[in-house]
Amino acid sequence: MIRDSLRRVRSSEYGPDRVRRVHLAALAVVCLAGLAVAILATELFPYHSSNDDEGVYLLQAALLLEGQLEMHAGELADAFRPWFFVQDGGRLYSKYSPVIPAMYAVSMALFGEPRVTLVAVAVGNTALVYLLGSMVFDRWVGVVAAAVFAAAPMTLLTSSVFLPYAPTTFLNLLFAVWYLRGVRTGRLRDAVSAGAAIGIAFFARPYTAVLFALPFICHAGWSVLRSARDRWWQRGFRPLPDAVRRNAATAAVGLALVGLTLAYNARVTGSPLTFPYAAFAPLDGPGFGHRELLDHSLEYTPAVALEANGAALWYFATRWFTAGLLGTGTALLGTAVALWRWLPGRDADSERRSDRTAGLLMAALFASVTLGNFAFWGNYNVHAGMADPTTGLLSKFGPFYHFDLLVPLSIFAGFAVAVGFRRCRDAALRSRIAAVASPRTARALVLAALLVSVLVAGAANAALLSAPVERNAAHTERFESAYEPFEDRDLENALIVLPAPYGQWQNHPFQALRNDGGLDGEVVYALEGSPERDFAVLDAYPNRDYYQYRYRGAWTATPDDEIVAQIEPLSIRSGERLEGTTTVGIASRVDRVRVRLENDGEVASYTVANPDSELSVGWSLEGDAAGGRDGGENATDARGSVALNRSPNETVSFDGADEIVLTITQVQPTGATYTYRQEVTVRPTEEGVEAIWPPKRTGCRLVTDCGTEGTYLPDRPETHSQWETFETRLEPAPRAD
Incomplete structure (x- = not known):
């Protein structure tokens, strides 16, 4: 039969x-x-999906359409290196x-x-x-x-x-x-x-x-x-x-x-x-052993x-x-x-x-x-x-x-x-x-x-398919939140600085934010990195509009944490002397606030007792003109200093491009703390000093540094309490007559 x-x-x-x-x-x-x-x-x-290899293939496809097998980024290759690209000097290939x-x-x-x-x-x-x-x-x-x-x-x-x-x-x-x-x-x-x-x-x-x-x-x-x-x-x-x-x-x-x-x-x-x-x-190929x-x-x-x-x-x-x-x-x-x-x-x-x-x-x-x-x-x-x-x-x-x-x-x-x-x-x-x-x-x-x-x-097949579809949909929801700032924004001739949650890799995880093969498209994406490199990237694109992409939340392999993102315009503030003011909101039942300015082990600080509902901290930047912006013979000797206005005799120095950290920590009698953290990238120049503005801002409970989980997004008030305000200002100091 x-x-x-x-x-x-x-x-x-x-x-x-x-x-x-x-x-x-x-x-x-x-x-x-x-x-x-x-x-x-x-x-x-x-x-795209949570498998970041997709961006590798699509970027490689774009390179082929431009007749290229590789990208050339020169000394800035670290800032533009895509995920799973080999870096050979200034050359990048998949x-x-x-x-x-x-x-x-x-x-x-x-x-x-x-x-x-x-x-x-x-x-x-x-x-x-x-x-x-x-x-x-x-x-x-x-x-x-x-x-x-x-x-x-x-x-x-x-x-x-x-x-x-x-x-x-x-x-x-x-x-x-x-x-x-x-x-x-x-x-x-x-x-x-x-x-x-x-x-x-x-x-x-x-x-x-x-x-x-x-x-x-x-x-x-x-x-x-x-x-x-x-x-x-x-x-x-x-x-x-x-x-x-x-x-x-x-x-x-x-x-x-x-x-x-x-x-x-x-x-x-x-x-x-x-x-x-x-x-x-x-050691990534077939075979046994290490x-x-x-x-x-x-x-x-x-x-x-x-x-x-x-x-x-x-x-x-x-x-x-x-x-x-x-x-x-x-x-x-x-x-x-x-x-x-x-x-x-x-x-x-x-x-x-x-x-x-x-x-x-x-x-x-x-x-x-x-x-x-x-x-x-x-x-x-x-x-x-x-x-x-x-x-x-x-x-x-x-x-x-x-x-x-x-x-x-x-x-x-x-x-x-x-x-x-x-x-x-x-x-x-x-x-x-x-x-x-x-x-x-x-x-x-x-x-x-x-x-x-x-x-x-x-029915059996539908049941099997539904679970991975739901898992992928959860990642898509996170990507939707992450890319929301780009949806209704017309960005032309822009340079956007991106965070690097998984290390110095582009398109890992932000696969949709890809560069053209020549690094000269309508929008160019660069990774944030060391202060020296951040300035070098901006210097390489002097005629573009600068932006910083930031998000609040922890980016992990599982899409459990909510992600809220924002794009902020960036600029380079410069002058012989720059005066800044940082104004923050103070929670109730705070009996003291510690203000601390630091860089490479140097510290300037003071304490404010019984603060009001708002606290303003003044500070200033200046260079000593001992070097040049153009990286001449004495560029490595360029120095500058930053001081708190309430303790002008305590200055914090910086050599070349550097990052200055200002923390404002409010303390309650129970010992609970909340810290506003401001990180400003600065460098001295022949004319004085420059700073990338606005600074990176975070608000952290119980710790002084909480990374992207505490990112302060001024245009997204739903991400912080009503009393949490974090305003910054930086302007050239008026010239003395």
Whole structure:
């Protein structure tokens, strides 16, 4: 009975109407896949995701559109270094290859919107899964396989962001389809196309391409040896056997593109054998032992690999494949039935050898992708905790290094569904039901069973998808708050100084705030850094309007804290002497206020007893003219001083560009404190002194420095209490007559 169903699955005797229906069904699945990704990419990820690699690929795409492979920032490279870019002196280049960015660049050039590529890749992957399912089994299996693939939570979410996994799978699937067509038809052009596809995939992600291609390489080698042996005994190698000719063409084109990859390596890293990712982090590649990426390191042993990959595969099977365990179980059942069917000598007269070859190659991907990933420590890093699938990158996008496994799982799940459906339609089964019920009841029972199966699978899949969607939506809400100041503001010819919550990296986390390749766009973004560098950045863009982007809240890997942001205009105040006033609000029940001015261990201070509801602190800046702004021979000797007006004999000096900190701490009798903190970046000049204004301001309870959690935003009164006011003024001192 099952054997009859299997034969009908393989049957290719379609009438014109049936062919039209199956083509329409496939087209509908493909279009729905593209529509789903388009909606997710625009609605769920309008500001990109919490995976900051997206900004790397998009910036690299913009560079390619400008004809560049790298950025040149000179001595200011630290202020402009994007996330995951290698810094080589003043040169900055991505750790990733340019293939995936080039795919995004195409839609940026044609449509002005890189998300078009996301939709195209989703459509392409779904269509190619349909083709592979049709090649291994039949068209209806291909339709079901495409639907299963498109509905998988990992497919939907990973395909909706600017990451390389879905595009690389697209290249791998092109290779698989062309390779199998070449095996089936013997056409040389299919073999050449297969070589081009896998060569480009290698350029994009070498290790991923090798793992996918490994079963095909083994098959190609076996085919060449077998055909060479058979031909040798018959009539020699003239003409070349078909398998030798085809696979030689595939290898030649593929190796040519491997050569292009090595040439690119030589161009950007200086060595053909040093990949950019290795130049960025030499111990970040595949292999066991000590692995290291930036400040994260690990002894990656086989035991750790087994635990990490085991957890990733379990979460893949239970959370990230279509319908979870139900879908995975269906796929494994389909694999077992298909392998049983392909046993040597079984149904040999009812199948074509190429179909069996295609199916076995798809099944072999389970081994190559799974085993190959054991040697890559990235599968450890996707977990924030291997026992908790609701944290880390895995909780939002799944175990994406195993993305290629979606293909064989979907195909064999589609096969199992098709066999089950045809088994339910089997006349013998209907007759058995009819023996205890009427024919109408029998049909109703079969339809009800099918409907219930679809509803159960759909409900299971929706439940699995909802959790990561909610997690990603929480990050999107935070990004929406963070980017709110940019929404209704027309910024032209601007330089915006950005905070660096994760260290000196641009686009980590603010991916939407990216520079042009030439660092000369309508808006230029620079990282805040040392006082000397901050002045150097402003000096490099003298004709722009300056702004400071600030936010209140703690930016962490989880979007728990509320973020409130603001853009403030910046300017450079200058004069022989600058006089400042800082006026703050005082809470009730405060019995004293400590005023403290400090820099590099030098301190000036005084205390105010029983303050009123408002306190003004006067202070002044001046230089000693012992150096120059232009960085001449004596620039390192430039000095200045700052003093509190109430204690003019106590001055705090500064050498060159520096940061002066003024704290005003109010103390209650219980010991509770609240500190206003003002940080002013200053430098002496030949004409006197300069200061970047307004200063950085924070308000902190119980501590004197609380970072961005206490950022004072004067235009956002909802972020502080009514008594909390923090006004600053800095003007050149009037000249003495």
